[in-house]
Amino acid sequence: MAPLLRPRQSAGRDKLIKDLVQFKTQTYHDPAATRGTVSHGLRTIAWNPLGTLIATGAADRTLRVWNPERPNVRYSTELKGHSAGIEKVAFNPIKDAELCSVSSDGVVKFWDVRTKAVINEIKGLGDTFTLAWCPDGESLVVGNKADNLFVLSPTQSTPIASHQQSVQTNQFVFCHSGKKIFLTTGEGRVKILSYPDFKPIIYTSYDPGLPFTLNGHTSSCISIELQPTARFLATGGSDSIIALWDTTEWICQRTLIDMTGPVRSISFSFDGSYIVGGSDEGAGLDIAHVETGEIVHSLKTAGPCPIVAWHPNRYWVAYSDLGSLKIFGGVGIDAERK
Structure with a gap:
């Protein structure tokens, strides 16, 4: 079992905005890749x-x-x-x-x-x-x-x-207890099922025999991520929208509409305060404040960035750009000299 990490203190919004301006991007070159090729x-x-x-x-x-x-x-x-x-x-x-x-x-x-x-x-x-x-x-x-x-x-x-499954199933994520699993579908919905038996947990109030689903996208729901604090469940769709669902009432509390193209991936910062989405269209990444939806930093990239992943205990964002891994943050800046 991995050793337990000491809790890392979250940075306030204003301090993080100042830090993000100072952060650099490090590229990890794979010799198997040719810059910008689709094959890699x-x-x-x-x-x-x-x-x-x-x-x-x-x-x-x-x-x-x-x-x-x-x-x-x-x-x-x-x-x-x-x-x-x-x-x-x-x-x-x-x-x-x-x-x-x-x-x-x-x-x-x-x-x-x-x-x-x-x-x-x-x-x-x-x-x-x-x-x-x-x-x-x-x-x-x-x-x-x-x-x-x-x-x-x-x-x-x-x-x-x-x-x-009876419908197109794209991605899924567990709740933190491991007793529930959330599945995104091609219908734009999210199913909430028990684990490991995959049975509906919640039913609609107007029809006790009809399983309850989250309906927040006008087209296929592609990506999904649970906030580390478990207050919000984020879903991303081919409609370019990220929806933030309150996990107590299962109401969509907020939508982020600044994405370009289908939302292929979603990631929360380790403290759950910030969120970023990845798409295979457009260029750049927008880091948003979860509570307000405000974009706190826009990261310029050479091309589309379909895959994003926050570090588990630091404000570093890993992403794909032109077929290569890049990490934005206070990481690896002087490492090439070593």
Whole structure:
């Protein structure tokens, strides 16, 4: 189990705005990539629980684990084994060196990033593209493009269970207790289900037999993220909107409408005070204050940034830009000299 982190104090809005102006962007060059090529394009980024490692997966099958303090590729670790593009990676939430990767080759692999060893793999899951760990780190859910969800164990070579969905299912996220899972759908809705049995938890007041869903998007709901404080659930749609849902009343409290293109990813800062969304259209990233919706900083980028991920305990934002990993914050500025 990863050691517990001492709580990090949140920065006030005004102080953070001043700090953000001083922050720099560090690029992590992968020799397998040619600048701006679609073939390498990063599909997924994930921090480990301590924020000491960051993993990236690309369309050209490149799976790499970086040291954020050392941007030179010689300090990174390449993990080889998938036969198709890497669609999603995520570290075990309680083990800072255990990484799971899913690929369109239908294989889910579990890695010990210290030794590069595959410690478990599960085959034959179809065109898999998304995953989410249960907070206890003992199970996870993987989804394929046929809308089948598999419950997996990092220590078993076959699925524990599978749950076929009746509608297009895009992404999902657990509540912090691991007892509920939230699923985004092509209908623009979010389903709230129990885990691990995937049964509706809430029903509508006007029809006790009809499961309650969050309906906040005019087209497909693509991305989803739970605030670290669990006050808000954020959803992103192909309508370019990020909706913030109060998790007590399940009412949409606020919408962020400054995105360009479909919202492919969403990430909250470690303290839940700030939010950023990623899209594969337009250029630049806007960091917004969750409570007010105010944009506190706009980050210029060379191209679209579909994947974003805040550091687990610092005000650093990792993102993809022209096929490369970049980190905005007080990280790695002098590391190339070492």
